[in-house]
Each structure stands twice: as structure tokens, then as C-alpha cells.
Amino acid sequence: MYATSLGEDAELRPLEPWHAEEFLAHLDRGREYIGQHIPFGTRETDVDSARELLTMFAHRRAEDAGGLHGIWYRGRLVGGVLFRTFDAVQGTAEAGCWLEPAAVGRGLVTRGVRVLLGWAFDERGIHRVEWRASSANTPSINVARRLGMRRDGVLRGNNLYRGARQDLEVWSLLAPEWRAARTEAAAKDSGSPR
Numbered sequence: 001m002y003a004t005s006l007g008e009d010a011e012l013r014p015l016e017p018w019h020a021e022e023f024l025a026h027l028d029r030g031r032e033y034i035g036q037h038i039p040f041g042t043r044e045t046d047v048d049s050a051r052e053l054l055t056m057f058a059h060r061r062a063e064d065a066g067g068l069h070g071i072w073y074r075g076r077l078v079g080g081v082l083f084r085t086f087d088a089v090q091g092t093a094e095a096g097c098w099l100e101p102a103a104v105g106r107g108l109v110t111r112g113v114r115v116l117l118g119w120a121f122d123e124r125g126i127h128r129v130e131w132r133a134s135s136a137n138t139p140s141i142n143v144a145r146r147l148g149m150r151r152d153g154v155l156r157g158n159n160l161y162r163g164a165r166q167d168l169e170v171w172s173l174l175a176p177e178w179r180a181a182r183t184e185a186a187a188k189d190s191g192s193p194r
Contacts, residue, residue, distance in 0.1 A: 006071065006111040015070040015080060017058055020051035023070070026077040030100025037137040039161065040098050057082070064088055069116065071099070071108050078103035081112040083120070091127035093120055097143065104139070110146045117147065121178045128174050134159060135167040144171035148181050 003011040015023060027034070027041040027050070034041055044050040060066035065087070070080045079099030086093045095116060097109045120126040131149055133140035144151075149171040159166040 003072075004115050006108060006115070008106065010071060010073045010106070010108055010111070012069050012071055012081070012112045012115055014061070015054055015057065015068045017051050017054045019070065019077070020047050020054055022077050023054060024050040026070075026079075026100060029102070030079075030098075033101045034098045037134045037140065037161070037166075038096075038098065040096075060086075069112065071103070071112050073103050073106070073108060079108065079112075081109060081116055083116065086120075086126075088124055088126065091125065092130070093126050093128075094130045094132065096131070097140065110143050113143065113147060117173065117178060121175045126175065128172055131171040131173075133169050133171070134161070135169050141169060141171070144169075147173060148177060149173045150177075 003013045005011050024044060024047055027044055031041065041053075044053050054068065057066060057068035061068075066083045066085055068080060068082045070077050072078065079097065081095065081097045084094045084096050095113055097113060099109055117129060120129060130152075131140075131144045131147075133144065135141075135154060150173070152170045152172050155168040155170065157165040158168040
């Protein structure tokens, strides 16, 4: 199995079906926090249902249609990032995240999604990656901003969650924008003029 360092004693790894017990324990620690804005993990209440979700995403990865990656901090699973959808033929994907409260504020999600974006744009030739978040989910929207995404618009009253209508913001990043930002960052790091 491979792992990608996220710095500061954190790493990104694929979440596999054999992680079901660890994944369930993580969800149990963060269930209320994670579920504030998204239903991720709400149906996974025992090891079998946790394994079923991880197996579904393992199949998606095998079919080149998505993928689920865990974020481990100091050896403990604390959250993750994913491609909810991934369409290499169309060149589009939708990324997302979740995190338990103990890991908030460390930049783990932003760094983890950057790894996924780099792979999608540079290795797989994806043209557009979307990020969707409830307008009330300020931390998620802040991740989109830090990643250099642009807000495409707001789908007013689009999402029914926990009996209430939410506005859903759609953010995106295009491959040319990703490459331009990387070039600009490299120029700043080297101290060379633009």
C-alpha cells in the first residue's frame, strides 16, 4: 500500500475495505461534527455497513469512477478526501472531504485535496474539478478558496438535508488555472520575476 506525506506527521492513503473497523471508530468519534452539513457516514453504524461503503468506493476506484482516501494524523484516521465522481472521458470530477473535530484547523484537508488535484490534472488529464458545499458550511467553502477554486454559482434551496432546504454552492478549478497557480508559486519560491 502507498502513502503520501502531508507533512507534520500526517499522510494520505487509500481507504480500503479492510479498514472498516478503524473507519467506523473514526466515524463514531466525529459523527455529529461530520454530519452537520453532509450525510457522509450516517448510514455506517456497524462494521458491515462501514465495509460496504469502503467496498463501494474500492469498486469505483477500480472502475475509474471515484475514490476514497483517508487522512491519518499521528497514526490515527481523522478524516478523508474523495472523488465522489470521476469521469476521465469527459475530463470532469467532483472532489469532497470530511474531518473529525480533533483534526480541524491543521490544513490537512487542503493538503490532501491538493494531492488529489495534482494527480487528476497532471496524471489523468482531468479538465475540471468541482467542489459542492452548503452555503452554511464555511470550513468547506474556505477549502475551495484556499485551493484557488472559483465560485460558479449558488443552487438556491437545492439541497434538502435534515428536513431543511440548503443553498448549495458550486466551486470549480480548471486544469489551466491549476497549472498557472503552480507556475506562479514556483516563480515565487525561486525568487525569479514573473
